[in-house]
Structure formats: structure tokens, C-alpha cells
Amino acid sequence: MVTSMTGYGHGEAESGGISVSAEIRSVNGRFLEIIPRLPRTLALRENDIKELVRKKIVRGKINVLVTVNRESSAAASLRLNIPAARAYYRLLNDLRKAVRLRQTVKLEHLLQFSDIFEPQELEQNDDVEWKTAAIALEGALDDLLQMRRGEGEQLAKDFRARLTMLSDILDRIEQLARQEIPAERERLRERIALLAGDQNIDAGRLELEIALLADKLDVTEECVRFRSHLAFFLQAVEREEAAGRKLNFLIQEMNREVNTIGSKSGETAIAHSVVQMKEELERIREQLQNIE
Secondary structure (H helix, E strand, C coil), X not given: CCCECCEEEEEEEEECCEEXXXXXXXXCCCCEEEEXXXXXXXXXXXXXXXXXXXXXXXXXXXXXXXXXXXXXXXXXXXXXXXXXXXXXXXXHHHHHHHXXXXXXXXXXHHCCCHHHEEXXXXXXXXXXXXXXXXXXXXXXXXXXXXXXXXHHHHHHHHHHHHHHHHHHHHHHHHHHXXXXXXXXXXXXXXXXXXXXXXXXXXXXXXXXXXXXXXXXXXXHHHHHHHXXXXXXXXHHHHCCCXXXXXXXXXXXXXXXXXXXXXXXXXXXXXXHHHHHHHHHHHHHHHHHCXXX
16 A cells, blocks of 8 residues: 655653653655754664654654653762863863963853753663654654555545546547548548549559558557556555555656557547646656655
């Protein structure tokens, strides 16, 4: 079943005084692009989070937002980042000298830099936080996938309806083409006879030339290939794996066959039918931009 690339998912989990909220938004994208926004305590888990997403999503631009809240009893203690404090102190002193300020660097100036204080994380707390975050992320991914599949089902219904319409139009083109070739043969014969006048013409050669010209009008081969592409398209829509790229390729091939049919026939009714088919194919192509 085809899956849309747009959707939203939300998940929550709580354990050991730690609550985690995860939000995932996805939009169209040629490839898989994962953009995580994480609290500092989960910064080192960015690759793990991307791996969770890759297991379930193939294409799209994925924005992941994770929020962590701790109960007061579970809040991580703070420690002083002395190297950072000393570095900021030196930089502020250099700045003071550069602009020739008399004011000295004070503690209140250093307190403007939040990374002077950092959580004193314990390995056990980190493990609990990550496991809780992973549960929230799995919930958000499942929620997102449900929404993407629901939209994909609606798109699949639209594809089936349009493919049925294309098949009906192709039936009409084949019927018109069968009528066109004998009529074109007769028109060619009359025109040649009119141009030749009383001159003797080799009847066998004349019939061969007419047959060759009529063969150029035959669209049977193009119609057969178009129906084959239609069948493959429907099969790809029903399969579980991501089919967006394959469906885009098949639409291109169908467009190519329709263009050839249009270039071969001079019949007005066939030309109108070709325009209808190209319009429907373009509508499908636009919808495919949203398919994973």
C-alpha cells in the first residue's frame, strides 16, 4: 500500500521521575533527511534517534522534537564547568582591554553563560532517560506512520480511479485507430490516383507504399506498452514497500507512449483523447510527489 510522505506523530513516556514527549513531523523530500532537536542530555543519542527513524521511514524530510522533564527529586545535580568559566573570563578580559574599559570582569558577567553550569549526569540516569525517550519516539513514529498510511490509502483510491479512466480512453483510441487506418488507406489511394492521372502505375508497388504509410499510423504497439505500464503501476500501488520512485518512472514511460500515439495519428478525435490522457497523467504525477 502506498504511503504519503506528509504527516504528524506524537508520543509520550514516563519512567523513574522522567517524562519524555516526542513530536515528529514529515514533509515531502527526494531522500530521507532527519533533523533532530534534542535537549542537551540526549545530544549524544542523535545517531540512535536517526536509526530509529530509518527503520520505519524511507523518504521525506523528518523533523524530530524531543522534550525531557524531570521531577524535582529526579533532577540532575549541577557541576561547575571550570575550563569554560576560565575561558570566558579570559575572553571578557581581552574584550575589556580591546575596547579600553575600566570596568573589571565580575561574577555577574560570567553568569550570563549558561554552559558554565552543566548537569552532573549519572550513567544510570542517562540510561533511564534514553529508554524512556526511545519509547516516546516509537509511539510518535507509529502515530506518524498511521497518518501517512491513511493519506496514502486516499491517494491510492484516486490513482485507481484515474487509471481506470486512462484505460477507458485508451480503448476509445484503439477503436478510433482501427477505423482510421482503412480510411487513411483509401484517402492515400485516391490522392495518388488523382496526382498520377492517366499514367500507368505499378499496382503492387502502390499497394506496398500505401501499406507502409498506413503502418506508420498503427498505434497497437504503443497501446500494448501503455497497458503493461498500467498493470505494473497497479501492482506497485498494492505492494507494501515504498514505491514512489518506481511509480514516477512508470508515469514517465506512460507519457512517452501517449506522446508517440499523438504524433502518429492525425485524427482529431484521437488528438483530443491524447490531450485527456496527458492531463490525467499530469494529475497523477503531481500526486506522486507526496508518495514515499
